[in-house]
Amino acid sequence: MIENLATGFEVVFTIQNLTFILLGCVIGTLVGVIPGIGPTASIAIVLPLTFSLEPVTGIMMLAGIYYGSQYGGSTTAILLNTPGENSSVMTCIDGNQMAKKGRPGIAIAAAAIGSFIAGVLMVIAIAFLSPLLSEVAFKFGPAEFALLMLFGLVSVIVFTDQDLLKGIVISLIGVSIGMIGADVNSGINRFTFDISELIDKISFVVVAIGLFAVPEIIKNLQHPESMTRFLSKFKIVPNKDEFRRIIPASLRGTFIGGILGLIPGGGITTASYAAYAFDKKMSKHKEEFGKGAIEGVAAPESANNAAAQSGFIPLLSLGIPENAVMALMLSSLMIFGITPGPLMIETQPELFWGLVISMLVGNFILLILNFPLIHIWVQVLRVPYRMLYPLILFFCCIGIFVTNTNIHELYILAAVSIFGYLLYVFDLSPVTFILGFVLGNMFEENFRRALSISQGDFSIFYSSTVSLIILFLIFLLIFVQFFRKRLLS
Amino acid sequence: MKIILFLIFLLPSLSFAAVEIVAPHSPGGPSDMISRSIHHYLSKDDYTVIYKPGAGTLTGIRHTINNDAILISTFIQTFVTNPKVYPNLSYDPYNDLEIIATVAVMPSVLVCNKKTGFNSYEDFKSTNKKLNFGIAGYGSTEHIATEILFIQINKIHNLIPYSKGGSNAVKDLIGGHIDCIFSNYPTIKKHVSNESLVFLISTHDIDNRIVSWESKFNVKFPIQSLIGLVVSTRLDENLKKSILTDLQNELHKSSDKLKDLGFFPNIGLDNDSINHAIKNNNEIKKIIEERNIKLKN
Numbered sequence: 001m002i003e004n005l006a007t008g009f010e011v012v013f014t015i016q017n018l019t020f021i022l023l024g025c026v027i028g029t030l031v032g033v034i035p036g037i038g039p040t041a042s043i044a045i046v047l048p049l050t051f052s053l054e055p056v057t058g059i060m061m062l063a064g065i066y067y068g069s070q071y072g073g074s075t076t077a078i079l080l081n082t083p084g085e086n087s088s089v090m091t092c093i094d095g096n097q098m099a100k101k102g103r104p105g106i107a108i109a110a111a112a113i114g115s116f117i118a119g120v121l122m123v124i125a126i127a128f129l130s131p132l133l134s135e136v137a138f139k140f141g142p143a144e145f146a147l148l149m150l151f152g153l154v155s156v157i158v159f160t161d162q163d164l165l166k167g168i169v170i171s172l173i174g175v176s177i178g179m180i181g182a183d184v185n186s187g188i189n190r191f192t193f194d195i196s197e198l199i200d201k202i203s204f205v206v207v208a209i210g211l212f213a214v215p216e217i218i219k220n221l222q223h224p225e226s227m228t229r230f231l232s233k234f235k236i237v238p239n240k241d242e243f244r245r246i247i248p249a250s251l252r253g254t255f256i257g258g259i260l261g262l263i264p265g266g267g268i269t270t271a272s273y274a275a276y277a278f279d280k281k282m283s284k285h286k287e288e289f290g291k292g293a294i295e296g297v298a299a300p301e302s303a304n305n306a307a308a309q310s311g312f313i314p315l316l317s318l319g320i321p322e323n324a325v326m327a328l329m330l331s332s333l334m335i336f337g338i339t340p341g342p343l344m345i346e347t348q349p350e351l352f353w354g355l356v357i358s359m360l361v362g363n364f365i366l367l368i369l370n371f372p373l374i375h376i377w378v379q380v381l382r383v384p385y386r387m388l389y390p391l392i393l394f395f396c397c398i399g400i401f402v403t404n405t406n407i408h409e410l411y412i413l414a415a416v417s418i419f420g421y422l423l424y425v426f427d428l429s430p431v432t433f434i435l436g437f438v439l440g441n442m443f444e445e446n447f448r449r450a451l452s453i454s455q456g457d458f459s460i461f462y463s464s465t466v467s468l469i470i471l472f473l474i475f476l477l478i479f480v481q482f483f484r485k486r487l488l489s
Numbered sequence: 490m491k492i493i494l495f496l497i498f499l500l501p502s503l504s505f506a507a508v509e510i511v512a513p514h515s516p517g518g519p520s521d522m523i524s525r526s527i528h529h530y531l532s533k534d535d536y537t538v539i540y541k542p543g544a545g546t547l548t549g550i551r552h553t554i555n556n557d558a559i560l561i562s563t564f565i566q567t568f569v570t571n572p573k574v575y576p577n578l579s580y581d582p583y584n585d586l587e588i589i590a591t592v593a594v595m596p597s598v599l600v601c602n603k604k605t606g607f608n609s610y611e612d613f614k615s616t617n618k619k620l621n622f623g624i625a626g627y628g629s630t631e632h633i634a635t636e637i638l639f640i641q642i643n644k645i646h647n648l649i650p651y652s653k654g655g656s657n658a659v660k661d662l663i664g665g666h667i668d669c670i671f672s673n674y675p676t677i678k679k680h681v682s683n684e685s686l687v688f689l690i691s692t693h694d695i696d697n698r699i700v701s702w703e704s705k706f707n708v709k710f711p712i713q714s715l716i717g718l719v720v721s722t723r724l725d726e727n728l729k730k731s732i733l734t735d736l737q738n739e740l741h742k743s744s745d746k747l748k749d750l751g752f753f754p755n756i757g758l759d760n761d762s763i764n765h766a767i768k769n770n771n772e773i774k775k776i777i778e779e780r781n782i783k784l785k786n
Contacts, residue, residue: 044516044540048528141666182544184652187574187627187785194577196551200543319679320660327517327656335525337749339679404541405552445652452649453621453667 005127008353012361017057021358024061025365028068032084033377035076035209035392036399039069039085040324047332055336056351060358062332063312066325067119067359070268070305071366074111075377078297079104080392082213086204087268087304089434090276092212094289094296101292104378105236110294112370113238114250114302119363121254122309127356130317130345137262137314143450143460145263147470149443152270154474155277156435158481170428174436175444177202185448197408202416204269206409207437209396210416211423211430217389218421224385236374242294249279249295253302261307262314267322268307269438273431275303309359316340316352507537508732509558513549515542517656519595519675519752520561523716526746527561527592530739545571545628547579554585554721557728562719563595563630564588565712568770569777570628574784584722589729590736591717591762592743593752596693597634597710598677601669602662603685610690610700613642613669620646620668623658628784630714631655633773634692635671636782637712662686673714675751693753712773715755715766733758 011017031042043062050058073085078095091111098107125133140148153175157167180191181201192198238246253275260271279299280289289296312329314320319340321327333340338348345352380388400409423430454460461467512524524538539558541549546566553560560567568582580586599613605620607613624632627650639645649667651658655676661667663685670677674695680686681698692710694701702710718736720729737758744754757763776782 040516044538048525048533048538051529138660138664141661141664143666184626184650187650196544196547196575196577196579199545199575200548314660318663318683320663321517321656324516327515327521330517331521331525334522334750335529335746341679341682404543404548406548449649449651452647455619455647 004349004353005357007349008357011056011350011354012060012357017060017354017358018361020053020057020061021064021362022365024064025068025071025362025369028065028070029072029366029369029373031065032069032072032088033075034399035082035084035213035396036205037402038205039066040328041402042069043325043328047328050332051335055333055338056354058336059329059332059351059355060362062329063355063359064362067305067308067362068366070301070308071112071115071370073304074115074297074301075108078107078111079377079380080213081216082392082396083208085304086208087272087300087307089208089212089269089431090272090300091297093276093431094291094293097290097292098294098297099381102234103292104381105234105374106238106242106294107297108374108377109236109238109371110242110246110297111301112367112374113246114253114298115305116363116367117247117250118254118257118302118306119309119366120360121251122258122306123356123360123363125258126309126313126316126359127353130313133258133262133310133313134317136259137320139464139466140263141450141464142446142453144464144466144470146443146446146450147461147467147474148263149270149439149446151470151474151477152274152435152439153443154477155274156432156439158477166428167432170423170432171436171440174433174438175440177207177433178437178441179444184445185452195408197406201441202412203400203404203409204434204438206400206413207416207434209400210413211420211434213392213396214413214417215420215424215430217392219424220385221389234378236371238294245285245294246298249283249298250302252279252282253299254306257303257306258310260303261310262322267311268304271303271307272300273435275299312355312359316344316355319344507535508728509552509556510536510538511541511549511553511558511560512538513541513546513560513562516540519673519716520563522675522750523592523747523752524561526743526750527740529746530742531735535735545574545626547571547575550580550586553719554580554723557721557724559589559732560586560719561592562586562588562717564715564717564766564770565630565633565773566628567719569774570633570784573777574628586719587722587724588763588766589718589720589733589758590740591715591755591757591766592740593716593747594693594755595630595714595716596674596691596695596751596753597631597638597671597714598674598691598695598699599638599669599671599689600662600677600680601687601689602665602667603687604665605668605687607687607689610705613689614644621649622646623649623651623655623662623667623670623672625655625658626650626652631671631673632784633777633782634673634712634714636780637710637776638671640776640780641711673751678751695751695753711776713769715769716752717766 031037043065073088074091076082076084077088077091078099081092081096083089083092095107156171180198182189182199189199256275257271261267276299279295283295285293311322311326314322315326321330450460510524512520514520528538541552572578601607622635624635655672658670662670688699691699692702741756747754
């Protein structure tokens with residue numbers, strides 16, 4: 001093992017490789033900060049250029065863009081209540097509240113520290129536990145995945161701060177909107193009204209920006225007193241008490257994100273929500289959640305970084321990509337003639353260990369990079385709002401358009417923004433809607449797939465250990481929450 | 490020096506004047522692999538690869554027609570199944586699109602989980618159990634190949650469609666949640682040495698560890714999953730000539746790369762190759778109609 005780590009350090013610590021890791025981290029941070037533009041689009045643009053580099057250098061840079069974007073996504077979420085990345089949606093809730101209370105520096109620092117802790121721990125997990133963690137991913141079939149999504153949906157409703165009935169209704173509206181498009185299980189188009197642009201479903205990025213960014217702009221224009229103010233003096237280094245809160249939240253977030261990130265599809269977004277909800281339950285400062293709890297920033301940010309990096313585990317150990325970014329990495333490796341899989345550690349030790357150590361180094365670079373950048377990012381708040389909000393709108397629209405060059409997504413953005421504003425007017429949570437939108441779709445797809453596999457036999461949902469554990473957790477969640485409320489009342 | 494050159498070369502890659510090579514599936518899939526292999530040998534100033542997945546390749550096709558681009562087309566999906574799956578198609582396959590080259594055949598491989606107990610194709614053919622077969626969506630090349638396989642064995646098994654390509658089906662196959670897939674070889678190639686899988690038969694002679702259809706039955710598998718390059722019929726003639734010249738000079742160089750990735754290179758820019766591709770499409774269309782193969786559930 002020492003030898004392997006030494007190989008990795010030897011590969012990484014060359015001027016060329018360190019420079020490209022830094023370049024990847026910087027590009028990733030910038031990509032993460034700009035709403036709408038995700039790592040997929042930027043990696044796709046940069047990918048052909050990596051063919052002129054050594055394979056290990058190219059892959060290290062691409063990986064840097066990916067986990068760098070997770071660091072950057074929290075910045076606009078905290079300062080402008082606009083998620084820079086899909087995974088930063090949960091950070092908007094408490095992060096922006098912290099910024100409004102004059103603590104933007106601490107919020108961004110908490111995000112950076114949480115991401116760093118998660119990044120380092122996941123690198124250790126990848127190095128030592130890849131084969132074991134891959135086995136965990138295989139335990140989750142369609143039935144287990146459907147139950148996990150059901151657990152998520154139930155917890156959204158159970159943990160909602162708003163009225164229970166309102167929470168259920170908004171969540172179900174999110175589920176319904178998530179159904180628009182081609183149904184995988186039958187091949188039939190649902191609610192597309194023969195509009196071919198809707199066949200491929202409404203993009204999550206469009207929904208997130210429409211529900212957060214645009215209503216936030218309208219709210220700030222209506223009520224300028226509620227805007228996040230620039231302060232000339234603010235702390236960026238957390239004190240002892242704040243560290244005592246950040247570290248346990250980050251560790252919990254890392255564990256949750258590390259496990260959920262192994263699951264294909266919405267692993268990162270689901271992980272950040274699960275970490276937030278879990279910390280809300282476990283925290284000694286429950287009353288602060290939604291009003292600027294530091295755990296509400298550290299937990300989801302560590303979860304999203306952990307989930308992003310755990311996506312490398314199935315890719316490197318089995319050659320199975322968990323999401324579009326991993327698929328691009330796989331494509332890149334295969335063009336180089338490298339076959340990821342169980343034999344890769346033996347046949348390409350420089351690549352495997354070089355990549356693992358590069359992620360460790362990359363996380364250090366991002367922590368060092370992000371702390372000084374806090375002062376720069378916070379300067380954004382000095383820009384007069386009449387100049388800032390058109391820029392925010394511009395970048396959001398450009399980000400969405402650049403991803404798919406589909407003008408219809410901007411029309412959908414306009415429609416979702418109106419809906420998002422109505423949620424604000426009626427004091428309804430956009431988070432509940434978004435989670436219904438993401439989780440409902442995945443629940444339905446996997447639920448029906450599981451029933452297709454079992455040919456209609458519902459015992460598939462309680463025949464494996466994993467599914468029994470998840471079912472138990474669902475019942476426990478409902479039981480504890482409702483009986484607790486009854487006892488308290 | 491490399492760093493400076495890298496940054497300098499980054500700018501032209503963003504050039505909007507470059508001809509786009511459109512990969513109409515999610516990254517990591519066969520069309521992505523082919524687009525990268527071809528692009529590797531073409532001028533980076535003149536050609537760029539973009540992803541346009543979605544709506545069963547319709548997004549990519551529409552972009553190709555509207556933007557004078559080149560589409561990496563799985564012919565079965567573009568010309569045969571899309572018109573049947575989407576009745577209000579926004580394009581006419583034979584009037585709006587033109588095949589300019591064939592690139593490769595995508596071999597298919599029958600892979601089963603070891604839990605099924607199958608050790609050979611005969612075991613699979615003789616089973617009375619209803620098996621769960623993963624496919625990459627209705628109307629996909631894998632779906633049609635699987636249906637043709639069912640015709641060969643005179644049995645219908647349970648189709649389990651997956652979204653966003655075949656990698657989730659592969660994961661569920663390895664995990665034992667489904668029984669088999671009749672997957673394209675480039676997707677499954679890296680799992681040949683996986684101990685939980687059994688590779689029973691392939692449509693082409695692509696790997697000496699896997700029995701091929703032709704060696705077993707002395708006939709070719711009834712269909713070929715051809716992949717090639719397609720452009721809009723309204724493409725400017727001068728641009729088309731320039732593209733064809735570049736392809737004639739460079740396309741054959743990607744043969745070895747395609748073989749390494751698991752494809753069966755079948756590079757042809759002449760009329761015979763294109764006519765063969767059209768004939769293959771018509772035969773598949775005939776099989777679908779005669780056998781009443783459902784493209785929706």
